Amino acid sequence: MQTTYIMIKPDGVQRGLVGEIITRFENKGLRLVGLRQLIPSSKVAEEHYAIHKDRPFYSGLIKFITSGPVVAMAWTGVEAIKVARNIIGPTNGREASPGTIRGDLAMDIGHNIIHGSDGEETAKFELELWFPNGLSEWRRDAESQIYE
Ligand code: IDP
Ligand code: MG
Helix, strand or coil: CCCEEEEEEEHHHCCCHHHHHHHHHHHCCCCCCCEEEEECCCCCCCCCCHHHHCCCHHHHHHHHHHHCEEEEEEEECHHHHHHHHHCCCCCCCCCCCCCCCHHHHCCCCCHHHHEEECCCHHHEEEEEHHHHCCCCCCCCCCCCEEEE
16 A cells, blocks of 8 residues: 555635545545645745756746645555556646546646655655644545455
């Protein structure tokens, strides 16, 4: 089992897509183990996107992500990091395939609705950053049907 950090960005919250997005992860069979809405501080946003700090879009990205509430989530499942990235689709909404969140709901590269961790190390770092008080430990009864 892996746990991945997923975040609905301010555009997704403003557009009223929170329910739609959570439904996709829940229906897939992932288990929600953390959920909070907050307006990110610059400090947390800068740490989260530190890897991009030398990119030309960095300051705009920090401004965007701190501009309003985000929905921070942690989802658990077998290969959850890859599964979630597949549900989300590639960065540019215009190039993302229909069926993915970005392919169905986004038209932009910056305003692309949602973030998902890209590997085990980043997932661990991001989960500790956004959920300093830890995650819920529980097991979905449906997992006996979701997994063989
Ligand atoms: P990802 O979210 O698909 O993993 P990354 O390359 O890690 O994409 O970039 C992080 C975020 O930075 C993207 O989701 C997007 O919001 C923003 N971003 C990436 N590339 C650009 C760009 O060329 N212009 C504006 N924003 C960008
Ligand atoms: Mg990324």
